Amino acid sequence: MLSTLPVKALGLTLCLALLLATTLASIALGQTAMSFATVINALFNYDASQIEHIIVRANRLNRAVLAALVGSSLAIAGTLMQAMTRNGLASPSLLGINAGALFFVALAFTFLSLTRLQDYIYIAFFGAAIAGLLVYSLGMTGSASRSPVSIVLAGAAITALFLAFTQGLLILNRESLEGILYWLGGSVAGKPLSSVVPFLPFYGIAIVGTALLVRQINLMMLDDDVARSLGQRVVITRLALGVVIVLLAGGAVALAGMIGFIGLIIPHLARGLFGRDHRWVLPSAAMLGASLLLGADTLSRFIVPPQEVPVGALTALVGTPVFIAIARKRSPTL
């Protein structure tokens, strides 16, 4: 763990460097590999007559931006959830929030003829909120709150419920299945840059909200009673955090589908590096989460070329060993 201020600052700088490196790699590598000079030129010195420049502007850049946004959203949401539940197994994918958002998006896709992407984002927020409330009330209230496992079980149940409903919808509406199946696997490919624009204001609100709540989050890591006696309004903080989590996780699902385990692994990594002070943990988690998804997305182009593997499947494969390691510890509490 990094302890002194200069070392922590250096660590954060390294996270930023990693983010930049993975972003560049994500733009440069793929079916058409190109030099970094070409990438820089395409970004800052655009020439529409060069194919490589067109690839960068039309395809790679969108992907990188989307991956960075989604990755950081999921990582921040996961960090907040783990702090809020004081449970190292909490994350948007395991607790059913992604599945809830996905189901409501699929429902809207089947029965409402929505055309604007914003509408899907709102619907994803709604779904994420419903699932989050369900899981929270099943797994965190009453005697269940004493066992860190009960919220994971509740999450598994809610995930199964919403996935089953989604499957039913998709099979009823088979024309859309082929396209959505890929999305079900989670993907950041093939979206125009404009598709992230409607999400940006919410992302901004969530980031500002998180920044404002950082001190409260640090106190949330303690006991509720301790936090209360230190003058915290626990319920209000929880509600505010809930809203931030819903904005981030719901938005991520609306943009990229089911991408699991980033929200689980990254918080552990960030806390391992920076300890329990969320002033450091949260920014590093955001950068590491973005880097992880950028890296996984780049890797997904090389596993079975020319096909691309859904990136959600890759993150699940990386995430499972980490999950098992956490579950094998005597207690998954933080």
Next chain:
Amino acid sequence: MTTHYLFRSTSEALALAVHRQTFKRCLVLLGLTLGLLLLYLCLGSTRIPPMDVIATLISPDTSEHRFVIQTLRLPRGLLALLVGAGLGVSGALLQQLVRNPLASPDIIGISDGAALGAVLFLAWLAGTVSLTWLPPVAIASAAITATVIYGLAWTPGSTTAVAPIRLVLVGIALAAALKAVATLVLVMSPLSTTVQAYIWLTGTVYGAQWQDVTRLLPWTLTLIPVAMLAARALTLLGMNDEQSRGLGLAVGRYRLLLLACSVGLAGSAVAFAGGMAFVGLMAPHLARRYTGQTSTGLILGAGLTGACLVLMADLLGRVAFLPQDLPAGIFVSGVGAPFFIYLLYRRRS
């Protein structure tokens, strides 16, 4: 007045005690299952009156409904029955063995392991190797998954060997990973119709043929009786290990045998009907209320309840959204997931 029917072999190596009331209730359940099967054969895009169905079953050659009943509905209904029974018994054994009412082959990842094996087989070997090998492949991958879960949940040096909670947690994680790999295989595989494979993963007995029934039947017909004969050990295994050892049980041997039965039943069912989730969770819970006084009753009851569940789900899938034919798995999960939530809710208070 005796409360049990006893069956003993002369050497007492085998013994079966059947609680009288349980026995009667199992008969009722059996009647219900058969009635449901009859209804299953009657309903569909063409409705056939029950008497005609029975006449067709008795003398198929003279009936006008021969094709619909003999070729289409009967094999499908029987497959649904076998799959449901297998999953139900598998779940009952598992819940008793890990002493956790939330365990079931689909939640702790055994079904996902079997499904992954089956998907790999279908995607890359189905053209060259006979489909007879599908159940062994699915069972083998289910067994590998079960071993991995058990190994990962193992705590060296602890007396209980495997903490049930950790088993469930590791299972949930592994299930997620296996699902991811199965999605990966589906997207990458040369399977021409991803949609079909996806529907199969949801759990369906659509397009079942007699071959499927005859390929699954031997597994069900061996494994369920073996489980029944080991039922008296199952009662003891539900206690803690010291108690059951004190009562003279070879704990390790019987646990392995029953676990193998459970894995085999789940694996073979998944091989033919895909990921029919929640049957293994629900059936034992329902059966415990009705026929659960003894382990024998629990196994019989869970098997019959599972069969009823899948049969009903498939009937709904065939009839409710005509002319669409929906996978039974959707309906099973639609009921099963809320049931799971109810179980969690009840544990909470």
